[in-house]
Amino acid sequence: MIRTIAAAVLALALMGTAAQPASAALVPLPDNDPFYSVPADIGGVANGTVLKSRQVAVNAYSIPLAVKAWQLQYKSLDSHQQPTADVTTIMVPLAPWLGKGPRPLLSYQTAEDGVGLKCTPSYSLRAGLAAGVTNSSLESALMATALGRGWAVVAPDYEGPQSTFLSAGQSAHGVLDGVRAVLRFGPAGFPATTAIGMIGYSGGAYATSVAAQLQPSYAPELKFAGIALGGVVGDIRSTLDAFNATPLAGAAIIGVIGLNRGYPEANLSSVLNAAGRQAMAVSAQDCIADAITRHLGKKITDFEATPNAIDLPWVEKLMRDNSPLGVVGTPSAPVYDYHAIPDELAPIGPDRELVARYCAAGAKVQHVEDLIAEHISETVTGAPGAMQYLADRFAGRPAPNTCGS
Incomplete structure (x- = not known):
């Protein structure tokens, strides 16, 4: 091929x-x-x-x-x-x-x-x-x-x-x-x-x-x-969990940035610690390969302000609502x-x-x-x-x- x-x-x-x-x-x-x-x-x-x-x-x-x-x-x-x-x-x-x-x-x-x-x-x-x-x-x-x-x-x-x-x-x-x-x-x-x-x-x-x-x-x-x-x-959540189990986990920050931009009223950055907010700032124009390289070895849990922030109901809902499985309609x-x-x-x-x-x-x-x-x-x-x-x-x-x- x-x-x-x-x-x-x-x-x-x-x-x-x-x-x-x-x-x-x-x-x-x-x-x-x-x-x-x-x-x-x-x-x-x-x-x-x-x-x-x-x-x-x-x-x-x-x-x-x-x-x-x-x-x-x-x-x-x-x-x-x-x-x-x-x-x-x-x-x-x-x-x-x-x-x-x-x-x-x-x-x-x-x-x-x-x-x-x-x-x-x-x-x-x-x-x-x-x-x-x-x-x-x-x-x-x-x-x-x-x-x-x-x-x-x-x-x-x-x-x-x-x-x-x-x-x-x-x-x-x-x-x-x-x-x-x-x-x-x-x-x-x-x-x-x-x-x-x-x-x-x-x-x-x-x-x-x-x-x-x-x-x-x-x-x-x-x-x-x-x-x-x-x-x-x-x-989205399943894919985020999958990335978090690999050396590519740092790429997840661009997902956070993207959703935060698309839904600023959700204030997704509020669940991040200082390291997470800094990661968002330095990756503000990143493609996925940039983010992988920049945050190699990091996991999304390294960026959470509190443990298991990703499990907060409103965070899970944001991810679900923007997933194909959460979007209504049939082709x-x-x-x-x-x-x-x-x-x-x-x-x-x-x-x-x-x-x-x-x-x-x-x-x-x-x-x-x-x-x-x-x-x-x-x-x-x-x-x-x-x-x-x-x-x-x-x-x-x-x-x-x-x-x-």
Whole structure:
């Protein structure tokens, strides 16, 4: 599979004449880029409205992709239903689509997993290797495999301008309004009959799942052909406990920061001691790899003001309300759910519970479990099955259903 990904990146680079990406020095961090500034007085603007657009050059691992690409800023809502503006990146292959009907559109949610705009796919797709080690950068190769199938790909910065990691409403709205914006953006040329899919792994599956659950009520006009969820974080508390049992435990601080930003009225920082508040301050712009390195050897218990603060009822409720298992709604499209049984970071138990809930509500789900892989390797080994599932849905083939088996 690794060879397949590398070949896909190379093939896309050679598939046509793509513009060379700007040098790292010419791609400013989003914090210094006026394009990301949220316009004033957008409360009365329809969700999914394009506010700004620009054509950009994009790349995977600094290899230019043979696509026509734009970035859009669009109106959306945060987790409190307040107006905000998110950014998404559209990539349309230069090679003609040879399949039946219009070119399919895939909304690819990276595991943004960070509390700084440098963690976003919009930045990594422009800056390439200069963006550093972020999940969005690493997943650009998987986006390339989808582009290699001839699909158009859209990658939203679904955490929003404040990087509110693990805020379910913001994430769901960011994904769904991003699709709305792309379909409304005339230069990209997507007709009303375009087949649309969604995919995400780990943190990306978190965003994809909550978007899929809210779609019937929030964006009922959007019709998805299929949805793929890999290594989904079904329950935030279970994942936090899993991280706390590994050397990666220090990364949990970005979850605290994200939820504290998304729900400032909860004052989550009040359950932290001086070391915890200092950790929040120094990690205020961290991606997950930054936080792991910065707080190596630390556990969330090292940051608690009182023992077992994480067990306080209001803290548990905050985590539950922002977990897929705590978010109401059922996907209206067929779902492919894949998960490694030994997954050490996103335990499979909550995912099985989520699948059971989808099935009980009448969703079509193909659930696939891997006996050998773990969380990181499943990102790669599980991708071919997910891509083929989406290809079959785009082709109009009946969706398999393992519910009840």
